[in-house]
Amino acid sequence: MKIKLICDSLCDIPKEIQNKEYLEVVPLTIIFNDKEYKDGVDISKEEYYEVLKNSKEIPKTSQATYIQFSELFNKYIDEGYSIICINGSSKSSGTYQSAMLAKNDMGDKGNDIHMFDTMSLSLGSGQFVIKACDLIEEGLSPDEIIKELDSIRESVMLFFAPKTLDYLKKSGRVSVATAIIGNILNLVPVFSFPDGEAHLEEKIRGSKNLASKLIDMILERNNGNLEDKIVTIGYGDNFKDFEKLEKEVQKRIKAKKVLITRGGACICSHTGPDILAISCSN
Structure with a gap:
């Protein structure tokens, strides 16, 4: 079974995880000094730290959009993938809702998209992405993976x-x-x-x-x-x-x-x- 794992940039993950060929990270937008940057795409972490230290302004973050998820979902479903989408906490960002709207608007194709709200951020959300990678490589199905992710939530x-x-x-x-x-x-x-x-x-x-x-x-x-x-x-x-x-x-x-x-x-x-x-x- 072909599985594409998608997460957003609210999930902080190690490089060796981010480099997995079946994983794609959807960037949130950073708004800084009237400029917009795609997190991890237009600006690296190191560049961002430097800008942050040398500015009196606090940047704003904007959720990943419906369009970002819709384009990726359609692309990978049409290529024959089942999708697992892992998002940062729905209480902290509208990104999960953006992804859910994109899934729901896909009709029957949305049945091959499996959503997971981590209810966490940063390294906490990243734990679910790391676990999902292990489970994909063990050969579990998307439904089995979501069940396993739910089972570790308390831990x-x-x-x-x-x-x-x-x-x-x-x-x-x-x-x-x-x-x-x-x-x-x-x-x-x-x-x-x-x-x-x-x-x-x-x-x-x-x-x-x-x-x-x-x-x-x-x-x-x-x-x-x-x-x-x-x-x-x-x-x-x-x-x-x-x-x-x-x-x-x-x-x-x-x-x-x-x-x-x-x-x-x-x-x-x-x-x-x-x-x-x-x-x-x-």
Whole structure:
């Protein structure tokens, strides 16, 4: 069976996953200084970090469109593929709705399109894409793959920590008062992403122990055992911070698989370019 896996750029995935021949990433649009960029197409992650650091303006993101999905769906269905479409949280973006509208407008051809709302973002959404790739390569059918993705939903965990609250303040994700107090006290917030929305888990004094704390948190939520999990760790434009996280992972975590990715433009538009994250799933 020919399967085409489609995801959107709200899903941050490692390069080795993105390079799979059967995978296509639909980019969201980044609006910056009155210019529009297709995420990962017109601007790379490295270019985006640089622009973000040197501008006072906070970029806006625009959902992937009905037309983008319609064109891809029609193309691959006409080529004889069954499609699995995995999207970032429908609570955070209209991208899932765009894809669903495109599927529903295809009549009987839409029966070969299998939709999946991750109810997560970034590395969390990426966990479902990684799992889908494994299942495709095992030879499972689209219906079986969707069932398996549903079965791991409860196991998907994501913790992420932006180095500063400034970007979250400017984007309206935290109050001005919270951001000012946090920065004055040198507090680093750690967020999780249950049920499709960000949730503040902890505030850590300073970034020195952040990597260790992220490991503590994910181990605590998994009874100290990640041996049967796929773990992804991520960062943005802060490689030195990431090196500490990577060393902690190597020292303290035994997992089925450990993968590395970098935060994309969609997540970094709200968090800033300096971010650490860790995620896991069955």
